[in-house]
Amino acid sequence: MLRTPEDRFIGLPGYDFAPHYADVADGATGRPLRIHYLDEGPADAAPVLLMHGEPSWCYLYRNFIGPLVDAGHRVIAPDLIGFGRSDKLGARTDYTYERHVQWMSDWLVGLDLNTITLFCQDWGGLIGLRLVAAFPDRFARLVIANTGLPTGSGSSPGFDQWLQISQTIPNFPAGNIVNMGTSRELTAAEIAAYDAPFPDETYKEGARQFPTLVPVTPGHGSVSENIAAWQVLEAFAKPVLTCFSDNDPVTKGGEAAIIARIPGARGQAHTIVPGGHFLQEDAAPQLAAIIDQFIKGA
Known part of the structure; x- marks a missing residue:
């Protein structure tokens, strides 16, 4: 088990929050x-739960927090195990999809969060939607962005390219990966902030492993568990909104299955926002306003 030194999180731009x-x-x-x-x-206040994906951490949501708090909301943004300020495990085999779901399930129950508005992107959706399926009564509404819940299919040329890069690149450049997945150019300090959780390559085993865990073939683990989760989601009638971006080669078009299959998504004001895969970096003010208005019933 590895723990990133606290001093690596001092002075990050736009990030001045108590851990x-x-x-x-x-x-x-x-x-x-x-x-x-x-x-x-x-x-x-009812919590807004912001769940990040790969290889980011809760720094991704730094520009959501102020507007949502000013609007009266409680904002909770965790770091997945292997990312951010959360502990990291030293072997890639320590990371599985099901263990990630269990860790975050235990965390959610331990905090006893209820009446949750979930905003999820990338692996924040693959894990977050499993939490919804496990604890549907704890969630009041969902905002789903650039993510999905695959059940043995659904790969794309963009994802295939990312999988190849993630497994072959000698040094895993987390900050530059995030920068490549945005429409705007991040500053050098912002890129460094995404690198902050990883003092060296030994801290990146979770980031390396995540792409291989996405169940896009029938032989992947967690296919049956995701099929079971979809059965719960297909009965989820609370409000569900999709906010995918217009420039993500990995998840483009993924909102269609969500809108078609989850009852709570029908009739909602689904939208496409400008941005890349990490749309939180490209459209934070717009997304924060969408979340606030969705909660307030606009």
Whole structure:
């Protein structure tokens, strides 16, 4: 188990939030693993849960927090195990899809979050939608962006290219990967902030492993679990909104299955926003406003 030194998170641009930590059990060994999360805004307000993907961390949501808190919301943004300020495991085989779901399930139940508005992107959706399926009563509404819940198919040329790069590049440049997935050019300091959780390559085993875990073939793990999750989502009648971007080669068009299959998505004001795969970096003000208006019933 590896823990990124705290001093690597000092002075990051636009990121001045108090850290919060919670322990979950590693199911294989029983040892505690520490999950980091941000928790801003009034403690008695219904939470907006912002879930990141690969290879980012909650820094991705730094520009959401102020507007949502100013609008009266409690904002919670965790770092997945292997990312951000959360603990990292030293072997790639320590990371599986099901273990990620279990870690975040334990964290969610430990915080006893309810009446949740979920915003999820990339692996934040692959894990976040599994949380919805496991605990549908805890979620009030969903905002789904540039993600999906594959069940043995659904690859794309963009994803195939990313998978190849992620497994062959000698040094895994997390910050530059995020920068390549945005429409705007990140500053050097922002790129460095995405590199901050990873002092060297030994900290990146989770980031390396994630692309191989996406269940896009029948032989992948978690296909049956995702099929079961879809059965719950196909009965989820609470409001569901899609906000995909217009310039993501990996997930383009993925909103169609969500709109067609989840009852709560019918009749909603689905939108396409400008941006790349990491649309949070390209359209933060617009997305924060969409979340706020969706919660308030606009």
